[in-house]
Amino acid sequence: MKRDKANYRNVNENPCNMCMPMGGILPFKGVEQSMVILHGSQGCATYMRRHIAEHFNEPIDVASSALNEKGTVYGGEKNRKQGLDNLIKLYSPGIIGILTTCLAETIGEDIGRITSDYRNEHELHRLPIITVPTPGYGGSHTEGYWLAAKQIVSGLARQTPRHSKINIIVPHISPADIREIKRILDRMDIDFTLFPDFSDTLDRPFSKTYKKIPNGGTRIADIAAMPGAAATVQIGITIDDDLSPGRFLEREFGVPLYNVPIPTGLENMDLFMNVLTEITGSCMPLSLEQERGRLLDCMIDSHKYNFEGRSVIFGEPELVYAVAKTCMENGIFPVVAATGSKNAKLAELLTAEIDKYERQVVLLMDSDFDQIRQNSTSAGANIAIGHSDGRYLTEREGIPLVRLGFPIHDRVGGQRVLSVGYLGTTMLLDRVTNTLLENKYKNYRSSMYEQFYHNGHENNISGKILLSGTEG
Amino acid sequence: MEMDAGLWALEERKDSITVKGKHKKQLKCDTDSVAGCVSQRACVYCGARVVLNPITDAVHLVHGPIGCASYTWDIRGSLSSGSELYRNSFSTDLQEEDVIFGGEKKLARAINDLVEKCNPKLVFVYSTCIVGVIGDDLEAVCKAAAKKHDIEVIPVQSSGFIGNKAAGYRAACDALTRLIAPQKSVKMFRNRSINYLGDFNLAGEAWIIKNYIKQMGIDINVTFTGDSNYEALKKAPQASLNIIQCAGSMSYLAQKMQEQYEIPYIRVSFLGIEDTSESLRRIAEAFNDKEITRRTEKLIKNEIEKVRPTIEGYREKLSGSKAAVYVGGGFKAISLIKQFREIGIEVVMIGTQTGRQDEYDTINTLVDDGTVVLDDANPTELERFMVQKGANLLVGGVKERPLAYKLGVAFVDHNHDRKHPLSGFTGAVNFAREVYSTVCSPVWKFVQQGRQSL
Numbered sequence: 001m002k003r004d005k006a007n008y009r010n011v012n013e014n015p016c017n018m019c020m021p022m023g024g025i026l027p028f029k030g031v032e033q034s035m036v037i038l039h040g041s042q043g044c045a046t047y048m049r050r051h052i053a054e055h056f057n058e059p060i061d062v063a064s065s066a067l068n069e070k071g072t073v074y075g076g077e078k079n080r081k082q083g084l085d086n087l088i089k090l091y092s093p094g095i096i097g098i099l100t101t102c103l104a105e106t107i108g109e110d111i112g113r114i115t116s117d118y119r120n121e122h123e124l125h126r127l128p129i130i131t132v133p134t135p136g137y138g139g140s141h142t143e144g145y146w147l148a149a150k151q152i153v154s155g156l157a158r159q160t161p162r163h164s165k166i167n168i169i170v171p172h173i174s175p176a177d178i179r180e181i182k183r184i185l186d187r188m189d190i191d192f193t194l195f196p197d198f199s200d201t202l203d204r205p206f207s208k209t210y211k212k213i214p215n216g217g218t219r220i221a222d223i224a225a226m227p228g229a230a231a232t233v234q235i236g237i238t239i240d241d242d243l244s245p246g247r248f249l250e251r252e253f254g255v256p257l258y259n260v261p262i263p264t265g266l267e268n269m270d271l272f273m274n275v276l277t278e279i280t281g282s283c284m285p286l287s288l289e290q291e292r293g294r295l296l297d298c299m300i301d302s303h304k305y306n307f308e309g310r311s312v313i314f315g316e317p318e319l320v321y322a323v324a325k326t327c328m329e330n331g332i333f334p335v336v337a338a339t340g341s342k343n344a345k346l347a348e349l350l351t352a353e354i355d356k357y358e359r360q361v362v363l364l365m366d367s368d369f370d371q372i373r374q375n376s377t378s379a380g381a382n383i384a385i386g387h388s389d390g391r392y393l394t395e396r397e398g399i400p401l402v403r404l405g406f407p408i409h410d411r412v413g414g415q416r417v418l419s420v421g422y423l424g425t426t427m428l429l430d431r432v433t434n435t436l437l438e439n440k441y442k443n444y445r446s447s448m449y450e451q452f453y454h455n456g457h458e459n460n461i462s463g464k465i466l467l468s469g470t471e472g
Numbered sequence: 473m474e475m476d477a478g479l480w481a482l483e484e485r486k487d488s489i490t491v492k493g494k495h496k497k498q499l500k501c502d503t504d505s506v507a508g509c510v511s512q513r514a515c516v517y518c519g520a521r522v523v524l525n526p527i528t529d530a531v532h533l534v535h536g537p538i539g540c541a542s543y544t545w546d547i548r549g550s551l552s553s554g555s556e557l558y559r560n561s562f563s564t565d566l567q568e569e570d571v572i573f574g575g576e577k578k579l580a581r582a583i584n585d586l587v588e589k590c591n592p593k594l595v596f597v598y599s600t601c602i603v604g605v606i607g608d609d610l611e612a613v614c615k616a617a618a619k620k621h622d623i624e625v626i627p628v629q630s631s632g633f634i635g636n637k638a639a640g641y642r643a644a645c646d647a648l649t650r651l652i653a654p655q656k657s658v659k660m661f662r663n664r665s666i667n668y669l670g671d672f673n674l675a676g677e678a679w680i681i682k683n684y685i686k687q688m689g690i691d692i693n694v695t696f697t698g699d700s701n702y703e704a705l706k707k708a709p710q711a712s713l714n715i716i717q718c719a720g721s722m723s724y725l726a727q728k729m730q731e732q733y734e735i736p737y738i739r740v741s742f743l744g745i746e747d748t749s750e751s752l753r754r755i756a757e758a759f760n761d762k763e764i765t766r767r768t769e770k771l772i773k774n775e776i777e778k779v780r781p782t783i784e785g786y787r788e789k790l791s792g793s794k795a796a797v798y799v800g801g802g803f804k805a806i807s808l809i810k811q812f813r814e815i816g817i818e819v820v821m822i823g824t825q826t827g828r829q830d831e832y833d834t835i836n837t838l839v840d841d842g843t844v845v846l847d848d849a850n851p852t853e854l855e856r857f858m859v860q861k862g863a864n865l866l867v868g869g870v871k872e873r874p875l876a877y878k879l880g881v882a883f884v885d886h887n888h889d890r891k892h893p894l895s896g897f898t899g900a901v902n903f904a905r906e907v908y909s910t911v912c913s914p915v916w917k918f919v920q921q922g923r924q925s926l
Contacts, residue, residue, distance in 0.1 A: 010581040012538060012565035014546075019539030041601055041632035042505050043515020047543040050514075050871050059875040061851050066505045072605065072633045083508030086482055090509065090852050102537050103601040103633060106571055136537035137566050137602070206919065210855065210878050340538075389545070409547075 013370035014392060016314055017340025019136035021099045022048040023144030025062055026172060027152055028130075030196025032217035033094030037063040037083050039076060039111060040101025044136075055407040055414040056175070056202045061212060063087045065104075072107055077114050084118055088127075091212055095128045095156075095220055097148065105135035128220065130155040140341040142316045145172050146236070146243035149196060153245040156220060157253070160228030166279060167232040167255065168194040169246050171318045172406060173262060175203035176418040181263070184421055188282045193222040193229065195245075203415040227253035231279045233272075237261050238317040238345045262318055263420045264428065265326030266295060291422035298426045299330055302433040309436050312336040312376040312393065314367075314386040315405040317346040323385050323404065324350060328357065330429060332436075335379035338364035338372045373397060383436055400435050404428065481853065482509055488848060493841030499832045501847040504636060510850040512798070512871055513825045515632035517600055519640020522548070522888060523721050524596055524628065524647060526672045529555035529701040531592045533562040535579050535610065536600025541565075548888040549674040553699055557590060566602065576608045583617040583625060593702040595625045596647060604631030624702075626650055637800075638720065638826045645725040648696065652708040653732075665693035666755070667711040667735070669726055670718030670803075671742075673698025674888055677895035681742055684775075684896060688756060688768045696722060709733040713758055715740045715751075720801035720826050741803055742895040744811030744903070745776060745783070775897040783815065786904040791816030793911055796863035798823045798854055798872055799886055802831025808867060808886070809838045815904050820861035823849045851875055865911050880919045882910035 021038055025048060028036045038045045045064035053060040065083040067076045080098075087096065100111055111131045119129060132151045134144045149169065168185065170178055178199035185192050200216025226232070226249055234246030237259045241247045249255040258279070263272035269292075273284055284292075309332030313323045317339050324334045337350055342365055354361045362375045369392050376384070377397055384390045387405040394401050408414030419428040481489060487500035505511035517534075521544050525532055534541040541563030552558065564582045566575050583595060595617070599610050610627040618625040630643045666685065671678040678698035685692055693711040694704040714729055714737035716722045726737040738758060740751035749772045756768040795817050797808050802824050809819050819839055823846040824831070835845055844857045858866060858881060866876040869887035876883040884906050886894065892906075893899045 010564070010578055010585050011533070012541065012563045014561055015538050015542040015563060015565075017538060018542045019537060022539065037508060041515050042511055042513055042636070043518050043632045044539070045510075046512065046514040046871070047518070047539070050869075051543055053871050053874055057874050057877070059851060059878060060871070061510050063508045063510045064505070066507045066511065067633050068504045069634050079507040082484075082506070086484070086506065086508030087510075089482060090850070101601070102539075102571075103605065106602045106605045135568075135571075136539045137568055137571055140538070204878075206878070206880070212852065212855070392546075 012368045014368055014389070015340060016338060016368050016372065016389065017140035017142070018051065019141060020134040020139045020144035020147070021101050021136065022051065023141030023146075023172070024097070024099045024132050024134045024148035025052065025060075026145055026198065027149040027196040028095075028097040029060075029201050030198035030217050031095055031152060031223070032219050033213055034097060034217065035061070035063065035087055035091045035093035035095075035213060036097040036099060037065060037087055038099050038101055039065045039080055039083075039104040039109060040067055041103055042066040044101045051407055051409070054409040057412065057415060058202050058204065058214075061091070067103055072103065076104060076107065076109055080109075080111075080114055081118055093127075093213060095130065097152070098129060098131045099134045099144075099148070100132070101134070102136040105133060105138070128156060142172070142318075142341045142343075143240075143243060146239050146245070150243055150245040150248055153195070153223060153226060154248050154252075156223040157227050157249065158224045159253070160225045162230070163225065163228045165191045165193055165225075165229050167226050167229045167234075167246070167249065168192050169232060169234040169236065170194065170196070171236050171262065172316055173235075173420065174417050175199040175415045177420040177424065180418055180421045180424055184288065185276075187285050187288060188276060188280070190276065190280050190282060193226060194218065195223055195226070227255060229255055231256045231258060233258045233260060233275055233279070235260055235262055235272075236318060237349060238321060238343050240345070261325070262322035264322040264425050265329055266292075266299070266422075266425065267329055268322055268325055269420075269422055269425060288422065291426075295422040295426045295429075298429055302429060303331060305433050305436055305440075307331045308382070308440070309333070309432070310335045310380055310382050312338070312372060312379075312381040312384045312386075312399065314338040314372055314384070314390060317341055317343040319386075319405050321346055321349055325353060326425065326428070327385070328353065332383070332432065333357070333359055334361055335381050336362045336364065336372060336375045338367040338375075340367055342366045369393070382439065383432065385432065400439050402428075402432050402435050482506065485509060485850075485853070489844065489846040489853065490836075492836060492839050492843045492845060498829070499836075499845060499847055501827055501829060501832055502636075502638060503848075505848055510852070511848055512850065512869075513637050513848060515637065516634055516640040516643060517598055517630040517632050518544070519637035519721070519826075520598060520628050520630035520644040520647070521640070522672070523641055523644035523697060525558055526550035526697040527594070527596075527700050527702075527705065528552040528558045529592065530558060530594040530596055531562060531586050531590055532558060532560075532596050532598070533564070533582060533586060534598045534600060535564045535575065535603050535608070536566055536598075537602065538563055538565045540598075540600045548672070549890050550672045550698055550888070551674075551676050551679075553679075554701060557592065562586060571602055571606055574606060574608055575603065576613050579608065579610075579613050580617060583613075583621075587617075587621045587623065593623050594651070595623065596628050597625065598628045599631050601632040604634065624651065636826065641721040641826075642724050645722070645728065648705070648725055649728050649732075652705055652729075654706075654709055662712055663691075663693070663710050664759075665691040665711050666713040666715055667693050667696065667708055667729075669696040669714055669716040669737075670722040671695055671698045671895070672718075672888065674890055675893040677742075677893045677899065680893055680896040680898055684752060684771060685755065687771050688752065689761075689764050690755070690759065696725065709735070711735055713738070713755075715755060717741055717803060718801055719803045719831070720828065739803075741807045743804065743807035743899070744814055745779065745897060745900050746810045746814060747807045748896050748900065749776070779897045779901050782901050783904050786908045787814070787816045789908055789912055790904075793817045793864045794820045794862055795865045795867060796821040796854070796858045796861065796881075798849060798866065798868045800825045800869070802827035802835070804886065806831060806834050806838065809835065811900065811903060814900070815907060817865070817907070819843060820863055821846070821854075821857040823847060855879065865907065880916065882907075882913070882916070884910060
């Protein structure tokens with residue numbers, strides 16, 4: 001296994017990650033009646049709204065304190081207060097998230113103090129206001145997501161008598177994925193609090209009346225009661241402890257924590273089920289057994305086609321891990337696994353997996369698409385799995401892309417992509433296999449002609465050439 | 473319909489909303505956005521990047537944290553006939569330690585690396601919010617890099633907090649002014665050609681207009697900035713006339729070029745049959761040449777004959793619909809009012825992100841009584857007026873699209889992401905077709921049924 005350690009570079013060429021406050025907006029969208037204000041210049045909010053709206057095809061309202069030159073020089077308190085006033089007037093939210101940006105952090109805004117002053121002045125003791133320091137240079141959108149999730153939990157959690165619910169904390173997955181996880185839990189008769197639940201808020205059904213703040217989201221009372229849960233199952237094995245809401249609940253309230261990977265892939269989903277059955281004592285219902293059986297059937301049907309796959313996987317650390325494992329168990333060996341985030345845990349976990357196979361995998365942390373492209377070509381990748389920015393690999397290198405993750409902005413349905421559970425894995429695997437098949441059918445007549453008819457007498461015609469795509 | 477824009481809106485927003493025929497006051501515009509009101513505007517950097525990014529053979533380097541480069545990577549539909557370098561997004565990806573110790577050295581190294589790798593003649597370095605705060609001397613770093621590599625390295629002063637998107641247009645125009653300034657030793661000869669300002673060659677729109685102008689017997693010297701490159705921009709001072717389409721972004725540059733090179737300018741717009749024809753005629757008039765006038769009239773006649781039947785067909789289907797318009801700049805809004813009339817649609821609400829006073833005055837003379845006119849609107853206002861005025865259609869950008877759809881209203885994408893041209897006679901047909909495709913879609917029938925049963 002090869003790992004690029006000397007990864008320092010002066011230029012990021014075509015980014016593979018977004019910034020911290022963007023990630024921080026998402027968990028707030030998974031809390032009932034919430035609204036977010038970004039403390040910074042107007043553009044940050046607008047760019048992020050645009051990015052999120054294009055993926056989910058939902059209106060994304062995020063306010064900004066719209067800092068101008070004066071606010072930057074003399075402090076942004078006035079803008080922040082006016083911003084909160086107007087936000088409350090326009091949206092009457094049940095909870096407000098305040099995220100900072102590069103600008104607010106660099107000019108040294110004390111948002112904690114400004115917020116408590118504001119609450120006191122306005123006697124807003126019942127309106128939760130959660131502040132999250134998210135300077136753009138402080139990490140990628142992934143760290144922003146987890147920090148915001150943790151701040152929401154730590155801000156709302158209250159000492160609660162033990163109850164029988166379990167906490168399910170989810171990473172940045174699709175609304176369809178969240179709905180699938182809830183369906184599985186329901187099938188198992190498990191009483192749970194899932195956070196952050198943006199399955200309805202970021203994928204709302206068309207309805208008669210439009211609401212500025214959509215229905216849905218985890219209830220604030222349920223989040224407050226998370227400390228009383230029997231256990232926390234947190235889908236997040238790559239999270240740093242300091243950013244982990246599950247770890248917070250364990251440390252502060254003694255809620256046992258089970259960190260599991262995204263349940264994509266047979267083994268990952270089995271692990272998820274094992275943890276659930278272990279905690280709750282309930283067993284896997286027949287319907288899920290059958291879904292598992294169908295996934296296995298799908299894996300057998302596709303295994304020979306998959307064997308020709310050499311994948312490049314990129315995106316958020318959690319996703320990269322789950323997809324890499326899914327690829328490996330299906331013989332689609334990942335040749336490049338990359339993330340734009342700095343994540344030591346992902347490297348560690350993937351290394352352990354990859355070492356079992358004695359294959360070469362290029363692992364890129366803190367990466368960009370220029371690097372991913374170069375490594376994909378030299379490693380002979382023939383399928384890319386990740387978000388829409390991977391179209392760059394398709395356009396420049398002809399590597400077909402299976403769209404998964406965030407953002408999906410050049411196709412519709414990013415919010416509806418399902419890839420968790422036995423069912424979701426089956427759907428994802430079919431997409432991957434069919435992409436490999438499509439490419440094979442598109443090219444095999446001409447490539448056979450080129451290899452054996454046109455140049456056949458010059459080449460050494462051997463099985464080696466035929467199978468060259470499968471060498472590790 | 474009885475309504476009062478002032479009763480429910482935020483106090484700070486009241487002066488930016490008027491109703492034609494009801495309010496006598498002048499609309500407040502070109503101001504900072506109000507905190508907390510959820511403005512649809514982007515920032516100074518966005519404005520600058522939109523204007524400069526279509527320059528195809530330049531390195532566009534964002535000096536700042538990663539987000540600014542991430543959200544602007546190859547998202548626009550500007551096409552190139554040559555280099556594809558502009559489709560990359562380069563960033564110095566500033567980290568915490570750079571913010572503390574300064575980013576100048578990293579920037580200098582970034583430029584070195586990019587020059588070695590891409591061998592450009594031109595590098596734009598965009599300043600972002602924190603660069604303006606940590607005090608990196610962009611000017612000095614760029615100057616040193618230019619000297620070292622013997623190329624042009626131009627700083628773009630686009631820190632997000634120094635104003636609104638329009639300030640970004642000015643920052644871009646300042647960068648362009650520097651770029652086109654001839655060296656003293658070079659003599660410029662005036663030729664009979666025109667510069668076309670304010671077309672970003674979205675889906676090949678600048679190519680369409682260039683073909684018209686060529687058929688009239690005039691050459692386009694260079695387009696600012698769609699499908700332009702270093703060499704072509706350097707020759708900008710040679711033209712004898714500037715025509716400006718996107719006035720919001722380019723008027724400032726046109727004025728500068730008038731002062732510095734005595735190139736006169738006229739306003740044009742190639743959106744819709746009426747404005748396209750009138751603009752071509754105005755260009756011909758400026759040359760005062762019988763042959764050009766003859767060719768122009770012939771071109772207009774031929775093109776209108778070609779497209780009119782199709783557009784008439786759509787007009788029959790669309791007549792009586794009501795449109796709401798919320799776009800970036802004033803010129804587009806003005807043209808859209810006329811263009812909607814061409815297909816039988818009345819505009820009931822209209823606003824822009826960065827329109828200017830003179831543009832709003834024009835809008836006010838064009839719209840019917842009762843039309844809501846608003847500057848720097850937010851989703852609350854857009855929703856409110858679309859519903860209140862019974863709009864069947866919204867024209868806007870990516871952020872506005874899902875709002876329209878959730879309200880069960882048709883939508884036309886009139887933004888920089890578009891993949892089909894909306895300019896010229898060809899574009900007028902595309903526009904009518906797009907309006908038809910959304911207003912007359914079968915989907916709304918089910919939405920109506922759903923409404924009744926819900």
